[in-house]
Amino acid sequence: MHARPLRIVLPGGSGQVGTILARHFQSQGHDVVVLARSTSPAWWRIVPWDGTNLNRWAEELENADLVLNLAGRNVNCRYHDANRREIKESRTRTTRLLGEAISRLTHPPKTWMNASTATIYRHALDRPMDEATGEIGGNEPDAPSTWRFSIDVATSWEKEFFAANTPATRKIALRSAMVMSPDRDGIFDTLLRLVRFGLGGASGSGKQFVSWIHDRDFLRSIQYLLDHDDLDGAINIASPNPLPNAEFMADVRKAWGTRIGLPATARMLELGAFFMRTETELILKSRRVIPGRLLAHGFRFDFPAWNVAARDLVKRSRSLHAAG
Secondary structure (H helix, E strand, C coil), X not given: CCCCCCEEEEECCXXXXXXXXXXXXXXCCCEEEEEECCCCCCCCEEEECCCCCCCHHHHHHCCCCEEEECCCCCCCCCCCHHHHHHXXXXXXXXXXXXXXXXXXXXXCCCXXXXXXXXXXXXXXXXXXXXXXXXXXXXXXXXXXXHHHHHHHHHHHHXXXXXXXXXXXXXXXXXXXXXXXXXXXXXXXXXXXXXXXXXXXXXXXXXXXXXXXXXXXXXXHHHHHHHHCCCCCEEEEECCCXXXXXXXXXXXXXXXXXXXXXXXXXXXXXXXXXXXXXXXXXXXXXXXXXXXXXXXXXXCCCXXXXXXXXXXXXXXXXXXXXXXX
């Protein structure tokens, strides 16, 4: 553990994952600064930035122990040309901007973690994908263009990150799976809503794998990376046990206390995604990602199994909603 409060800067940290991180680091007594477009009230300091121009916000990076960049347009939208351009550019542009800001500092950050995604690996039903043997996607036969687009975003994002000229700063690309927390309107909250309405069955074939990580293990893995300065490069942030969608949803239903969950065919999902202005790739692509480097280094998960994680998340979700 650290004897002194750390200086933590979270560019783009106003979303769900940023809030989870800011809340955690603030509760540990660290100095937390979120760089965000909107400056709504929070328990931590928020400094405005537009993600495009160098200005006063860059001073916040001076002497930082950790810069963890989460900036990027939400991918929960339709992938038409304008949205595709903004999804990609909002990630590469802000990463390039941070690299430029850090390169100019007198006392640059000790560590720069940049969000990436477990989606960078190919659609995998056959075997798990770790950092050493995982295959970057984009060349799968018959893969929809939306899947190839997501790979292009992920690889371009990481390329921009590692190209940044920041020799005094350790760099880690966080290839993160979906972070499961009980927070309102998060991924798990959305899944529970489906289950409550009797719709939480298998999606499509139900055979596609779901990669996930419990919010406590997500925070613990970030802390672990912060504490172990011999780790850098691309690191998978995911539970060691991804599981097929049908089993994943069955565990959510069981944790909630209901047995019935209507399945959704691929056609139904396409129709629903169209009306909800999102993409089925978020549901139908098989993400079978495992955290090879974390496990090899000695990290141990508090919630390695989804059935136990789902019970904990449901319990906390009930408490959260009961509290109003």
